[in-house]
Amino acid sequence: MIIVMRIGHRPERDKRITTHVGLVSRAFGASGIMIDTPDEKIEETLRAVSRNFGGRFSVKTGVKWLPYMRRWKREGGTIAHLTMYGERVDDVIQTIKEKVEKAKKLMVVVGAEKVPRGVYNLADFNVAVGNQPHSEVAALAIFLDRYFSGGELTKRFKGKKHIVPCAKGKKVVTSEAKKNRAESRAKRCALDENRQ
Incomplete structure (x- = not known):
């Protein structure tokens, strides 16, 4: 503690x-x-x-x-x-x-x-x-x-809101299901950024 x-x-x-x-x-x-x-x-x-x-x-x-x-x-x-x-x-x-x-x-x-x-x-x-x-x-x-x-x-926090890391913009999701989709989008976003 x-x-x-x-x-x-x-x-x-x-x-x-x-x-x-x-x-x-x-x-x-x-x-x-x-x-x-x-x-x-x-x-x-x-x-x-x-x-x-x-x-x-x-x-x-x-x-x-x-x-x-x-x-x-x-x-x-x-x-x-x-x-x-x-x-x-x-x-x-x-x-x-x-x-x-x-x-x-x-x-x-x-x-x-x-x-x-x-x-x-x-x-x-x-x-x-x-x-x-x-x-x-x-x-x-x-x-x-x-x-x-x-x-x-x-560290992962379990709350009502979750911020999805991305190079540009703000992505905040408000439920577990949306969080999972947002994490997939974040991975795609990172891949897109690496290609540029």
């Missing part, structure tokens, strides 16, 4: 970025997101995405990060805090995987504003995807991609 913990969310300022942290969490293989500040709009937005596009993804806001992180550690979970001041992701990702293998619980902490010192101390790993200023959304996507070795990109 992988849970993303968003710390320092400011509802008026961060709603778009925090929503994107949630979308990346879901699409890149996390089981859910916890956000320290109450925000019903973000909860509903992320739940609606899961309802429409499928997948089991939990969303909870108003979570007190310090007790939650302490309990996570007591239960044997691993905590990776994404920060540009940390160790390089490629240097520690294998060690993180090995540690998580035991308890099967990984919390990925992503800050919105300046993260309290306690987060750095509680984390088993302070991880950087780069040691330059960058977006927390990018950091989360790269971290999860490295963690799953790219496997999350082919």
Whole structure:
């Protein structure tokens, strides 16, 4: 189980970025997101995405990060805090995987504003995807991609809507039968594109 913990969310300022942290969490293989500040709009937005596009993804806001992180550690979970001041992701990702293998619980902490010192101390790993200023959304996507070795990109979700990959245009289908037909069309589309 992988849970993303968003710390320092400011509802008026961060709603778009925090929503994107949630979308990346879901699409890149996390089981859910916890956000320290109450925000019903973000909860509903992320739940609606899961309802429409499928997948089991939990969303909870108003979570007190310090007790939650302490309990996570007591239960044997691993905590990776994404920060540009940390160790390089490629240097520690294998060690993180090995540690998580035991308890099967990984919390990925992503800050919105300046993260309290306690987060750095509680984390088993302070991880950087780069040691330059960058977006927390990018950091989360790269971290999860490295963690799953790219496997999350082919994960299939069973939902009301399914996006069919194609080089041009948008193809969204809304049922299983249509999805199967759309996948056949996508293969034909890819073949046509290769011939050009």
